[in-house]
Amino acid sequence: xxxxxxxxxDEKFDRREVIARRAADGSLVLPEAIRDIRNALGLxxxxxxxxxxxxxxxxxxxxxxxxxPTQETLARIGKPFGFVLGFVPKAKKNQLTAGxxxxxxxxxxxx
Numbered sequence: 441x442x443x444x445x446x447x448x449x450d451e452k453f454d455r456r457e458v459i460a461r462r463a464a465d466g467s468l469v470l471p472e473a474i475r476d477i478r479n480a481l482g483l484x485x486x487x488x489x490x491x492x493x494x495x496x497x498x499x500x501x502x503x504x505x506x507x508x509p510t511q512e513t514l515a516r517i518g519k520p521f522g523f524v525l526g527f528v529p530k531a532k533k534n535q536l537t538a539g540x541x542x543x544x545x546x547x548x549x550x551x
Contacts, residue, residue: 447482455480459521466528471505477517478503492516 447455459480462468468476478488478499489499493516501507509517514525 452480452482455482456521463521463523466530470509471503474499474509474517475503477521481520 459468459473459476462473462476478485481488483491485499485503486496488494489496492499492513494502494513498507502509502513511525518524
């Protein structure tokens with residue numbers, strides 16, 4: 441298997457920025473997120489697996505969506521990006537509040 445060309449500092453920064461934006465807008469989803477994070481770090485599957493305490497086969501299964509990662513595994517993978525696990529709404533805030541208006545008490549109510 442050919443060795444990956446090491447990423448420059450700027451390339452790593454740019455890739456990390458893209459991942460951070462995708463996480464912020466809710467478009468960073470498994471299993472693609474794991475592959476994208478690995479690529480942003482500029483690591484081969486073998487190097488990434490070793491760094492995060494996985495086997496290469498486990499990583500391949502994760503990247504293909506055929507594995508169910510533990511919370512611990514996801515936390516280790518997300519740590520270099522400052523990510524933590526949690527529930528994230530699928531819709532953006534303006535989509536969640538569409539069709540709502542303030543009621544007499546100032547609370548939002550459905551129209």
